[in-house]
Amino acid sequence: MKSTERWFAMAGVVLMSMVAIAGFAIAIYAAWLFHDLPDGNEIVDYRPPTSTRLFAWDGTLIGEFAQERRIFIPYNRIPERVSRAFLAAEDRNFFNHSGVDVGGLSRAMVKNVINFVQGRRLEGGSTITQQVAKNVLLSNERTIGRKLKEFILARRLETSLTKEQILELYLNDIYLGYRSNGIGTAAYNYFGKSVDQLTLAETAYLAALPKGPHNYHPIRRKDQAIARRNWILGEMVSVGWVTNAEAEAAMREDLVVQSAPQRAKYRDADFFVSEVERRSKALFGEDIYSAGYYMKTTLDPKLQTAARIALMDGLELYDRRHGWRGAWGNIGSINEGWQQEAAAVEAKLPERRRAPFERPDWQVAVVERAGGSIRLAEAPAGENHGNLRGSDVAWAQGGAGLKAGDLIYVARDATGAYALKQVPAVNGALVAVDPWTGRVVAMVGGYSFSLSKFNRATQAKRQPGSAIKPFIYATALEGDFTPASIVVDGPITFKGGNGEAWSPKNYSRTYYGPQTLRKGLELSRNAMTVRLADKVGMKTVAAKVVQYGAVDSMEPYLSNALGSTETTPYQLTAAYSAFVNGGRRIKPHLIELVQDYQGKVIYRADQRKCPAGCTRAFDGTESPRLMPEGQQVMDPIVAYQINSFLQGVVQRGTAARASALGIPLGGKTGTTNEYRSAWFVGFTPDLVAGVFVGFDDNRSLGESETGGSAALPIFIDFMAAATKNKPVKDFRKPKDAVYVSIRGHEEAFRPGTEPKPIERTPDVVDGPKPYTEVWRDGLTGQPSNQPTPQEQPKKKKYVDEIEEEVLY
Structure with a gap:
């Protein structure tokens, strides 16, 4: 008996020891498991990483x-039908439980027994x-420990946040496939809509995705x-959130989505968006990728599209003048399945030689005969034959030629024939700026962003x-x-400190003697410009050219008066704004x-800063006036003088072709050595x-490819597209200027x-003047094509004759 009692006592001690050890082990496990458990209050200020969205001036989405x-969509902006669809699919008792749905969890456990036997994926039963x-707070690992943490944190969240806040977090944070996080992005990526535009069927489909976007x-x-979508519609009927008729109508709808997620439907602003990204990072750092900023940019989509088309067409036109460089590949004989062979050849091409994304009408074709017969790679059988235009065949034969098996790009024209295409080797940029505000309304940094991301508008420094x-x-x-001053357009030579001589020459290699400043700028006289700069002092x-903002710095060398200091199209275009806005240097900006x-x-x-009175209610008196934007760097009358000279460039000078636009217009061509x-x-x-054209390696554009012919x-x-259907306006004249007619x-x-x-008295006759008085700057040479001092005509004897100023 005593032996039996002793064994029972020993068994009891062992059992109690095991219970103690187990309890101790559980305590240690719990301490380890929960030592780093987040505090549910941390989520109160949590906000999931959110896209920064870029909008054009008119509200068009242009990038992210x-x-x-x-x-991110606040709860009060989420349509009730959207939230109910997700509740029907995931947690219909959401507003009734306290974080953990015991009944739902029990049902999931019972169902998992069947799923386990049948080899199906187990359900979590999570609310x-x-x-x-x-x-938000845990990982996705499938362990009992993680599930225990989940239970505890769910209870804590229910005490820290309202149900609406929890649902808002869920709907904005959940991954729904198609590169979509949250319902706002999913609605846009799948259907190209905002959440308030979704149909019932589309809403139910999005609610099907949390279970596994890949599965559906x-x-x-x-x-x-579709089956999962229809099941959710049925669940919504059973709860009473939609009617049978509504659900049945939605079930009959087809499931139609976009072929791929898109950042923005407007794709002509890639260079602009890339530059905004670079400048945004300088302002806000890496936050631009997660803080969910709203950015209103200066872009005008209509002008941006016009700029892209104009630049691409112009570069292709230049490229065509310089000949066909040859096919981008050759497959020899044309056999069955040649399309796959052509695709393999194209895939190996350098990126800069492939068809640009911006030319969706370009197609891959193979030459059947040198005479222009071709086959198209992507056309249906029986419709894949065509012919190149006769002019394009002649163009190709004048260059590298065509032969059977050549792989080329073509685009169909209105007549049904095919135009031969090649990616230009040349590149360029176009920038358009509002001269009054500095808004950059259009910017294209190259022929194609898909072929080269380098932005020549802002990153390429050129003379x-x-x-x-x-x-x-x-x-x-x-x-x-x-404007009445006279400067000699004649040969001139300067000697440097090393003894080398420099003689600036006009493009035409001829000289025209004494000229007004207007004539010198209209006809872009190099010798006259250098003489003028020398007289003013380099x-x-x-210092002034830097102050005007045309360049960042300039050495005081006379050659810089002809444009040998480098600048960017972005900077130079903005500087020209001073000639329009009355001499103010505006700060160009994209954001x-x-x-x-x-x-x-x-x-x-x-x-x-708005002056006093901005906050007062309207009382019928004059509204407060804001100062114009920009810094005054040029006398307003001088700005208008240059404006008028540059209008002459278009009317009579090196840009006379632009006068065909028939609108008030000024401008200046530029061509480098x-x-x-x-x-x-x-x-x-x-x-x-501003338009710039040039090769990236700075090689020559070719003989006679001047600013007037290439840019x-x-x-x-x-400008034809930008001013179409807009009222014609004249340039503003400064009111305090004195206007006098000089040479017409x-x-x-x-x-x-x-x-x-x-x-002058009628009886006094002016005769020839001494040579030293006429040439007051001490010139030692006689301007070519000019009369000698003895041949100078006598001035007419009229009273009130306007005398031109000193002859420089």
């Missing part, structure tokens, strides 16, 4: 910056609160997707050539010169306004646009600088 593509806890892919597993001359003349006019000129996810303005480009860069910067009263046509095409042109003068009438 994101780590995870997500559009929406548990899913939020797991997605709308294209690859369409039948399963502007004669496009810099307006700033040289402006500097002179701000000094002692006036140190003064260099107009930035708001955070709560709508608070955190950045505004317009930094002007050896035709390496071609420019045209021009303006209307409301818009300044000006692009400007004309763009109305010129503006600063008060006190205008020429004065000279009264």
Whole structure:
């Protein structure tokens, strides 16, 4: 008996020891498991990473910056039908339980026994609160420990947040496939709609996706997707959230989605968006990828599209002038399945030689015969034969030629024939700026963003050539010169400190003697410009050109008066705005306004302060006046003088082709040594646009490829589209200027600088003047094509004759 009692006692001790050890082990496990368990209160301020969205001036979505593509939608903006669809699919008792649905969990456990036997995926039975806890605070590992943490955190969340806040987090955080995080992005990626535009059927399909987006892919597993969608519609009927009629109508709908997610349907602004991203990172750092900013940009989509088309067409036109360079591949004989062989050859091409994304009408074709017969790679059988245009066959034969098996790009024209296409080797840029505000309304940084991401509008520093001359003349006019001043256009030689001589030459290699400043700028006289810069002083000129904003820095060398200092199209175009807006240097910008996810303005480009009275109610008196934007860097009358000269460039000078537009227009061509860069910067009263054309390796564009032949046509095409159906406006004239006719042109003068009438007595006859008085600058050479001093005609004997100023 005692032995039996002893054994029972020993068994009891062992059992108690085991219970103690087990309890101790459980305590240790629990301590280890929960030592780093997050506090549910942490989620109160949690916000999932959200896309920064970019909008054009008119509200068009043009791009996104994101780590995870997500559009955050506040709960009060989520349609009730959308939230109910997800509740029907995931947690219909959401508003009744306290974080864990015991009944739902029990049903899931029973069902999992069957799923286990049948080899199906086990169900978790998690509530929406548990899913939020797991997605936000925990990992996705499938362990008992993680599930225990999930239960505890779900209870904590229910005490920290309201049901509405938890559901808001869930609907904005859940991954729904198609690169979509949250219902806002999913609605846009799948259906191209906002959530408030979704149909009942589309809403039910999105609610099917949390169970596994891959399992219900709308294209690859369409039948399963429709079945799951219809099941959810049935659940919504059973709860009473939709009627039978509504559900049945939705079940009859087909499931139609976009073929692929798109960041933005508008795709002409890739260069612009890329530049905004670079500048946004400088302002806000990496937050632009997660903070959900709203960015209003300066882009005008209509002008941007016109700019892209004009630049691409212009570069292709230049490229065509320089000949066919040959096919991009050859497959020899044309056998069955040649399309796959052609695709393999194209895939190996350098990116810069492939068909650009921006030319969706280009097709791959193979040459059957050198005479122009072709086959198309993507046309249906029986419709894949065609012929090249006769002019294109002749163009190709004049270059590298065509032969059977050649792989080429073609585009069908209105007649049904096919145009031969090649990707231009040349490149360029176009920038358009509002001269009054600095808004960059259009920017194209190259022929194709899909072929090269390098932005030549903002990143390519090139010599502007004669496009810099307006700033040289402006500097002179701000000094002692006036529109009546005369400068000699004649040969001139300068000797440097090393003894080397430099003689600037006009493009035409001819000289025209004494000329007004207007004539010198209209006809872009190099010798005259250098003589003028020398007279003003290059140190003064260099300082002024930098002050005007045309370049960042300029050495005081006379050659820089002809544009040998580098600048960007973006910078030079903005600087021309001063000739339109009355001499103000505006700050070009791409980002107009930035708001955070709560709508608070955190950045505004317009930094002007509103004077007193801005906050008062309207009382019938004059509204407060804001100062114009920009810094005054040029006398307004001088700005108009250059404006008028540049209008003459279009009317009579190197850009006369642009006069066909029939609108008030000014501008200046620019061509650098050896035709390496071609420019045209021009303006209307409301818009300044600059065009640059050049090779990326800075090689020559070819003989006679000047700003007038390579860049000006692009400007004309763009400006024709930009001004179409818009009222014609004249340039603003400064009110305090004095206007005098000089050689048939109305010129503006600063008060006190205008020429004065000279009264002469009828009996006094002017005769020839001494040579040293006529050539007051001490020139030692006689200008070519000019009469000698003895041949100078006598001035007429008239009273009130207008005398031109000193002959420089």
